[in-house]
Amino acid sequence: MxxxxxxxxxxxxxxxxxxxxxxxxxxxxxxxxxxxxxxxxxxxxxxxxxxxxxxxxxxxxxxDRAAVATAVLEENVRQVEQAAAAEDATLADALGVMTWHLTESAAFIGLLHVEGAGGRSDIHAHALALSERVERGLRGHLTDGHRLSASDDLMLAVAMVSGAVTGPTREDRERRALAAWRLLGVEVGPVRPFNG
Incomplete structure (x- = not known):
């Protein structure tokens, strides 16, 4: 009825x-x-x-499933870019937002390791472009003589930290990420999403 x-x-x-x-x-x-x-x-x-x-x-x-994952990755990258471009933003602030995304998303970690990934060339090219956007956003805050200012050091450090992001809970993953940044001698701001 x-x-x-x-x-x-x-x-x-x-x-x-x-x-x-x-x-x-x-x-x-x-x-x-x-x-x-x-x-x-x-x-x-x-x-x-x-x-x-x-x-x-x-x-x-x-x-399809790929379109959903791409939308999430695009949003992750957009937030890192916005954090890096915010007024009075520092590298530590942008790294805090990026670290939050690392602790939240295994897919985001995979994106940052895309350089050595194989697979479909169109997906690889898109992921590489997203990874380059993250690097540009972060690199804009590096000063001459910063410990990560050498050509590949920034993204190598990001890859090293993302490799440490393991654990059953978000808190465990965040703790390990912050410990990795500390071991690299890099200051990281509050680990949180960008709320511009």
């Missing part, structure tokens, strides 16, 4: 494009959380559930 709304009942307003943008943002946030908990092979249905939308909405925004 189909229920029709009574005259005094209201249907939720259709927010159109506002809802689409809100749903996409919710899906990216949910994907980051699900990937952090279960890895990149987590079911897409879990992402849709966490975002509070149906799978049809997920597929409207992201046609």
């Amino acid at each position: 189909t229920q029709h709304p009574m005259p005094d009942e209201r249907r939720p307003a259709n927010d159109g494009p506002k809802a689409a943008a809100r749903n996409r943002a919710a899906l990216v946030t949910a994907a980051r959380e699900i990937y952090a908990e279960y890895g990149l092979d987590a079911p897409l249905s879990a992402i849709a559930r966490r975002a509070g939308v149906g799978q049809g909405v997920l597929y409207r925004h992201f046609p």
Whole structure:
């Protein structure tokens, strides 16, 4: 039996494009959380559930698993870039945001190790471009004579720290990342997402 709304009942307003943008943002946030908990092979249905939308909405925004992962990585990179470009930003601030993403996302760690990765050339090229954006954002804060200012030292240090980001909880991974930065003699600001 189909229920029709009574005259005094209201249907939720259709927010159109506002809802689409809100749903996409919710899906990216949910994907980051699900990937952090279960890895990149987590079911897409879990992402849709966490975002509070149906799978049809997920597929409207992201046609496949790769598109979801790419959106999460793009957001990670965008936040590092924004942290690096913020007024009065320091290298330590940008490293704090990048370190937060390292502790949250195994996919982000993989992105930063893309140089030696094989696989499909189109995916490799996109991942390499994202990695280069992270490097540009961070390198803009290096001064002459900084311990990471030599040509490959910055991303080598990032790769070394990301290799240390292990552990069953986010807190464990953060503790290990900060210990690795400390061993490298590099100051890191608060480990948190960028909230520009």
